[in-house]
Amino acid sequence: MIKINKIKEIGNFSIFKDFYWHQSLELGNNKTYDFKDINIFYGRNYSGKTSLSKIIRSLQKQDTPPRYDNPSFKIELSDGSIISQNNLTAFTHPVHVYNSDFVKENLKFIHDENANIESFSVTLGGENQQILDRIQELKSELGSNEDNIKSGLYLNIHNKNNEIKNATENHSTKNRDLEKLLTDRATRNSDSIKNQHSLFGDINYNVTKLKNEITEVLSSSFQILTEEQISIKKTLISQNELPKPPELSTYTLNFSQLIEITNEILKTVVGGSNKIEELQNNPSLNSWVQTGHSLHKNRTHCAFCVNEISAIRHQELAQHFDHETQNLQSRISKGIGHLTSLLDGENFKINFDINQYYTQYHAELSQLKIDLQSTLDQQKKSVEEIIRILEQKNGKLFTELEATYPQDHSVEIKTILGKISKIRSECIQQNTQLATQQKEAKNALRLNHVYHFLQDINYAQLKIDLDLAFQEIDPLEQALGILNTRKTAIEGEIKSEEDKLKSEGEACTRINNILNHDFGHQALSLQAIENAHAQNIHFEIQRNGAKAHNLSEGEQSLISFCYFLAKIQDDLDQDKNPIIWIDDPICSLDSNHIFFIYSLINEKICLYGRFSQLFISTHNLDFLKYLKRLNKKVQRNEKNIDLQVAKYHISRSATNSQIKQMPKYLSEYATEFNYLFKQIHICASTDILSDENHTVFYNFSNNARKFIEIYSFFKFPNYFKYDDDRLKNFWNDEIYRLFIGRINNEYSHCAGVLERGMSLMDVPEMHRVAKAIILKVKEDTQQYDALLESIST
Structure with missing residues (x-):
């Protein structure tokens, strides 16, 4: 059986603003004074009683009342669920609210005699047992919807809802777990992609971007990076912009020309009749003699053997070592000298510093540097080989020589230099593209990281599990839809069958039976009037058989x-x-009809206790007194139950209302005498006017006058012609009588003191009067103590 546990909060609804149940009705130990089976509210007119009824009527109408700006409230139900202005349609338990809106909506005639009273029909007893049997059959299929005793279709729907709830929670849990993994990787953890933005390049990275990139890395075209590629890209990211590398030395050695010149020298032969044959045939001897000849030009005797050198011998040697021979030797000597100088020249000193190039080229440049030096060394050896060939020719001046020339490495050298030059150009170009390349490198590393992250968490299987969990929900919801469709059909058929047993005339009979009670209003009655043209029925109020007016x-x-x-x-x-x-x-x-209304509530509603909860509000103390007598002993499910009662007091300040637990003097005694004493006691206890107590001071004069009249009458119940005579006996002090009488009369009536109504009340004066009254009552200690106890002070 669904119940309203509390009006948890009222953010904005008419006079109620920022009301919180747990603050106003706290009992301590985290408990609050919550609604019971029967709930009674007392509050003066305009305190907010009707506003509360309109909040509950919103549950009945499943809509908030019109012309309320931004209404806001929360109602907590017995099952812990919350109903607010945003989900009123979720509340389906029957609710009936009697308030001014109900009267305006259903009894328009009361406000406009040309309007109708809305008709309704009630169930008849009848003898159509077949219809009743069918209704019972349908209700049996429908089953019970009571908590803990559900059956039939209601139980099937309940179980199916639980299955859907479990399946939904399972899907939500899997989705939440996956979302946590993605969020942690995207932004949350210390090693998240966002927190590694210097490596992955996006300080504003989030889970939405991660999901987009998951789609990208799972495509068939995505290529993961090798370890070498990862290393290169990381190096590129850490690279700062470098100056332009210096230009390389140019390789200018024309090796083929050296071969050509050398070949000409080898083919040159010194010869003729004047040559000494022995020296021609012995190069070593020829070289030795040529050296000796140059040393003995001006000598007549050999420095070695001291023998005389004849003029003829000098002549023979001069002819043998003539100008042609010297010229060939000079060419050979110059050739060897030139080649030797080339070995120490710039062509073989080409070098570069790899640190002047971007790091990603270092590995390649290191190899090119090795290759270049190796090729230059080989080219050096080739040049040295040509030198050896020329040296051989120098010993064979009289013979044409053939030689096998060494390999020319010029092409290899220029190729290597070309590669280095290309890298240099790329480095120069990279100065303008470094930021773009680093961004691309970071993007590539991030996508590669995402790919491996998906492998680590087994993302593909998680997605399969998530999809399977989601697919489990739809069949269950379809099955629930079939059950709800059947439930709606049964409810519709039950209503259709019940409509066959209903009558508007019987409704009038019920109302008239109540009105015509001895304590009701026998002169008034309600009649069902059929409108043939409109084909409908409306109710009409009649007084003694004629339409009632006024x-x-x-x-x-x-x-x-x-x-x-x-x-x-x-x-x-x-x-x-x-x-x-x-x-x-x-x-x-x-007063008679007030008691009659109480009797109707007790008999028609409370006697059998066939309600979930009953709420009654009033401003009338007499009616409040009767409500304490409402029947609370009922029988439900063959068990005797004592209904629980809660009592509340609605109080209003200038701009706001509050719901409080009903004070003891109202809850237990419920007499105006106790109430008036409470108001005077408040004025006597404080002399500071505030928003919370200003109404107590404002109404003080009326409250004090009524209290003294009641109190003095009980004290002196004998007849006095004038009230002043009674007050004289009461106060036994003329100054008190006159002073307090002036306050009570002037502030109460303003009669003869028109200017009093144009000024603010004198709070200190009222405080003194209140204290005087309290001290007077205190003379009877026992009664005073009883009054204090009645107001819970």
């Missing part, structure tokens, strides 16, 4: 409430256990 406020209240009781009777009789809220039903009724 209804008094008391008659309006009585008819309205009887109409309400008759309208809710079916839900009570059919054990639908509705929630009932009755807002101040005794407006303008005399």
